[in-house]
Amino acid sequence: MKELEKIGATELFYEIDMPTVEVLSDMQWNGMYVDKEELENFGKELTKQLELLTKDIYEMAGEEFNINSTKQLGEILFEKMKLPVIKKTKSGYSTDVDVLEKLKREDPIIDKILDYRQLMKLNSTYVEGLKPYINPKTKRIHSFFHQTITATGRISSTEPNLQNIPTRFELGKRVRKVFEPEEGKVYIDADYSQIELRVLAHVSNDEHMIQAFKNGQDIHKQAASKVFKTPIEEVTKEQRSDAKAVNFGIVYGISDFGLKEQLRYYKKKSKTIYR
Numbered sequence: 001m002k003e004l005e006k007i008g009a010t011e012l013f014y015e016i017d018m019p020t021v022e023v024l025s026d027m028q029w030n031g032m033y034v035d036k037e038e039l040e041n042f043g044k045e046l047t048k049q050l051e052l053l054t055k056d057i058y059e060m061a062g063e064e065f066n067i068n069s070t071k072q073l074g075e076i077l078f079e080k081m082k083l084p085v086i087k088k089t090k091s092g093y094s095t096d097v098d099v100l101e102k103l104k105r106e107d108p109i110i111d112k113i114l115d116y117r118q119l120m121k122l123n124s125t126y127v128e129g130l131k132p133y134i135n136p137k138t139k140r141i142h143s144f145f146h147q148t149i150t151a152t153g154r155i156s157s158t159e160p161n162l163q164n165i166p167t168r169f170e171l172g173k174r175v176r177k178v179f180e181p182e183e184g185k186v187y188i189d190a191d192y193s194q195i196e197l198r199v200l201a202h203v204s205n206d207e208h209m210i211q212a213f214k215n216g217q218d219i220h221k222q223a224a225s226k227v228f229k230t231p232i233e234e235v236t237k238e239q240r241s242d243a244k245a246v247n248f249g250i251v252y253g254i255s256d257f258g259l260k261e262q263l264r265y266y267k268k269k270s271k272t273i274y275r
C-alpha cells in the first residue's frame with residue numbers, strides 16, 4: 001500500500017483493479033463453449049490440406065524429406081535446388097519466415113512451404129492445442145485472465161491464450177467459429193472507437209489526427225493516404241492495415257525492427273515509414 005500511495009495509484013487499485021478481479025473470475029468460471037466436433041472436423045480438413053501440400057513439396061523437391069526439419073529443408077533449398085543463401089546460422093541454413101519471404105520469387109516451392117507452415121501452426125496451436133483445455137464436464141474452455149502481466153496494461157489470457165486466435169485469413173476465422181454462445185444468446189463485439197489514438201491526438205495536438213477525427217474520417221486510411229502519398233479514396237485494404245500497424249506502433253513505442261516484423265518490410269523501408 002505504501003508503494004501504491006507513493007505513485008498515487010490507490011484510487012486505481014480500489015476503483016478499477018479490485019472490482020475487475022470479480023469480472024475476470026466470472027469470465028474464467030463461465031468459460032467459453034467449444035464445439036469439439038466442429039474443431040475436430042476442422043482438424044481433419046487441415047490434415048488433408050497438409051497431405052496435399054506435402055505431396056506437392058516432395059514433387060517439387062524431387063525427393064521426400066522432413067519439411068519440419070530446418071536442417072533437411074535447408075539442404076534441399078540451398079544445396080540441392082541452389083537457391084540463394086540469405087542467412088546462415090551456427091547449425092546450418094536459416095529457413096525462417098523472413099528468409100522464405102525473400103525467396104518467394106526464386107521458386108514456387110517457397111509458397112507451398114509457407115502455406116504448409118501456416119496450416120501446421122493452425123493445426124498444432126489452435127486445433128490440437130485447444131483440445132486439452134476443453135473441460136469434459138462443462139464442454140468449455142476456462143482460460144485464465146490477468147491484469148498485471150502485459151507492459152501496456154491490457155488484459156491478457158493464458159492456458160490457453162484466447163486473444164491471439166487469427167482472423168486475417170479465412171482458415172483462421174474458422175477457428176473462431178468453434179466457440180459458440182449458449183442457445184438463445186449471442187456474442188457481442190464491442191470496442192472503444194480508437195481510444196488510444198484519440199488520446200494521442202489530444203495529448204500531441206496533432207492537427208492531422210484531430211482533423212481526421214473531427215471529420216469522422218477513418219484514421220488509418222488517413223494515415224495510409226499520407227504515408228503512401230495516395231488519395232484517401234484509393235487506399236487499399238493492405239495499405240490501411242500497414243498504416244494501422246504504424247499508428248498503434250507509435251502509441252506503444254514500436255521500433256523499426258518491430259514494425260518490420262509486423263509488416264514484413266525490409267528494415268530500411270520500415271525506418272522510412274516509421275519516421
